[in-house]
Amino acid sequence: EDQVTQSPEALRLQEGESSSLNCSYTVSGLRGLFWYRQDPGKGPEFLFTLYSAGEEKEKERLKATLTKKESFLHITAPKPEDSATYLCAVQAISSGSARQLTFGSGTQLTVLP
Amino acid sequence: DADVTQTPRNRITKTGKRIMLECSQTKGHDRMYWYRQDPGLGLRLIYYSFDVKDINKGEISDGYSVSRQAQAKFSLSLESAIPNQTALYFCATADYRYEQYFGPGTRLTVT
Numbered sequence: 001e002d003q004v005t006q007s008p009e010a011l012r013l014q015e016g017e018s019s020s021l022n023c024s025y026t027v028s029g030l031r032g033l034f035w036y037r038q039d040p041g042k043g044p045e046f047l048f049t050l051y052s053a054g055e056e057k058e059k060e061r062l063k064a065t066l067t068k069k070e071s072f073l074h075i076t077a078p079k080p081e082d083s084a085t086y087l088c089a090v091q092a093i094s095s096g097s098a099r100q101l102t103f104g105s106g107t108q109l110t111v112l113p
Numbered sequence: 114d115a116d117v118t119q120t121p122r123n124r125i126t127k128t129g130k131r132i133m134l135e136c137s138q139t140k141g142h143d144r145m146y147w148y149r150q151d152p153g154l155g156l157r158l159i160y161y162s163f164d165v166k167d168i169n170k171g172e173i174s175d176g177y178s179v180s181r182q183a184q185a186k187f188s189l190s191l192e193s194a195i196p197n198q199t200a201l202y203f204c205a206t207a208d209y210r211y212e213q214y215f216g217p218g219t220r221l222t223v224t
Contacts, residue, residue, distance in 0.1 A: 032211060043117075043203050043215030044156070087155065091211050099163065100146070100171065101213065105155035 004104035021073040021107045023088030036087040078111045117216035125222045134189045136204030144207040145187040149200040194223040
């Protein structure tokens with residue numbers, strides 16, 4: 001069974017204080033790992049897809065990295081507008097799971113001014 | 114206009130009532146999904162469809178049914194609503210890379 005665990009559940013940072021969010025996964029074979037941002041009362045918004053260990057992607061203050069067991073979302077010098085819940089999801093290679101994503105429960109990030 | 118729309122946005126209904134949630138998309142994607150989100154449990158897949166003749170159960174399909182009326186429309190029904198179906202429901206579409214694009218959600222309360 002595919003599993004995704006995100007930590008911490010909640011994180012409070014001061015503006016400008018860099019940190020990382022963790023996404024650990026267990027799948028029979030990874031086809032892709034996805035990061036989403038979700039603002040309160042809204043649908044998740046796609047951020048990145050990572051496909052292989054060692055891959056990195058960046059968008060503004062966010063950088064996502066991938067190893068064989070986990071992914072990190074690094075937030076550099078965050079601003080209050082980065083406050084949101086960040087969701088991680090995996091897609092497995094196996095035929096039964098290849099057409100769907102398994103989501104973690106998310107990390108709620110609060111950036112204080 | 115939003116690429117993925119959901120109606121209604123909020124709904125309060127009583128136990129035992131039938132309710133339908135509707136989803137429409139203009140992204141041209143064949144793949145569509147229904148999820149529910151509960152605090153602390155993340156997004157859980159209810160049903161998904163890859164075309165009008167392809168409907169598949171997800172992790173938590175019991176108590177739900179779906180209809181894919183056209184490429185752009187995918188509806189979720191609760192045949193007889195119960196209180197533990199109170200949740201936030203999201204529709205999503207996906208492109209060939211499985212990058213999913215979500216609607217704004219429907220907040221459903223069953224009393």
